[in-house]
Amino acid sequence: MYKPLCIAGLILLIAGLAAIAYSFKWEADLEAIVDSITGGREWDVTWYEVTESSGKFGKVIGSSTLPARFVRRGITYTDPTGKEWTDTFGFEATLVVDVPRDLKVIFRAGSDDGIMLLVDGKLVIDGWRLRGYTIDEAEYQLSAGKHELKLKWYEWYGGQDASFDIKLADWRQAMSTRTNGGGVGFLGGFLAALGAILPPTILRRKMGGAK
Numbered sequence: 318m319y320k321p322l323c324i325a326g327l328i329l330l331i332a333g334l335a336a337i338a339y340s341f342k343w344e345a346d347l348e349a350i351v352d353s354i355t356g357g358r359e360w361d362v363t364w365y366e367v368t369e370s371s372g373k374f375g376k377v378i379g380s381s382t383l384p385a386r387f388v389r390r391g392i393t394y395t396d397p398t399g400k401e402w403t404d405t406f407g408f409e410a411t412l413v414v415d416v417p418r419d420l421k422v423i424f425r426a427g428s429d430d431g432i433m434l435l436v437d438g439k440l441v442i443d444g445w446r447l448r449g450y451t452i453d454e455a456e457y458q459l460s461a462g463k464h465e466l467k468l469k470w471y472e473w474y475g476g477q478d479a480s481f482d483i484k485l486a487d488w489r490q491a492m493s494t495r496t497n498g499g500g501v502g503f504l505g506g507f508l509a510a511l512g513a514i515l516p517p518t519i520l521r522r523k524m525g526g527a528k
């Protein structure tokens with residue numbers, strides 16, 4: 318064992334693990350703020366028939382709700398007549414958020430096929446096209462108070478997925494802290510292991526040679 322390398326490696330390993338643990342705590346705190354913004358409210362969803370591949374809505378086929386933050390893969394909708402929709406349908410949903418103070422957020426909306434997000438009537442995410450599942454992100458400054466979010470989604474043919482999430486802008490820093498912590502921890506573990514297998518005489522031999 319070559320002790321100095323082992324100790325340096327262990328210090329880096331501990332620092333890396335501490336950064337990872339901190340990033341989880343940080344993320345949990347940010348998630349709690351997002352939960353307070355949505356306040357347990359749900360999307361009010363109106364389902365539509367879709368009449369064109371460009372996502373043109375036809376008649377209303379029913380209504381339901383979705384959780385404020387959701388991931389739905391392989392969406393189907395069974396309308397009140399019992400018909401199950403798997404293609405050529407879509408929805409328009411509204412959700413009111415109540416923001417405790419001015420906050421910079423990241424909206425994340427995913428879809429197969431198209432999706433768009435409007436905040437207080439302003440288009441913030443535009444993914445309104447035929448495509449495989451893709452997540453669009455937009456940073457947005459939300460002022461304190463209530464805001465109306467509108468989410469539109471449509472499915473033409475093939476796969477049918479939709480997702481929506483809100484993150485605070487600091488979430489990206491929390492994630493990079495975790496990635497960096499992982500890198501430092503891995504390096505530390507590697508150096509500690511290297512120190513453990515190196516012969517202890519490596520330094521002594523060098524010093525001996527310098528005499």
Ligand SMILES: [Ca+2]
Pocket residue numbers: 429430448472473474475476477
């Ligand atoms: Ca599709």
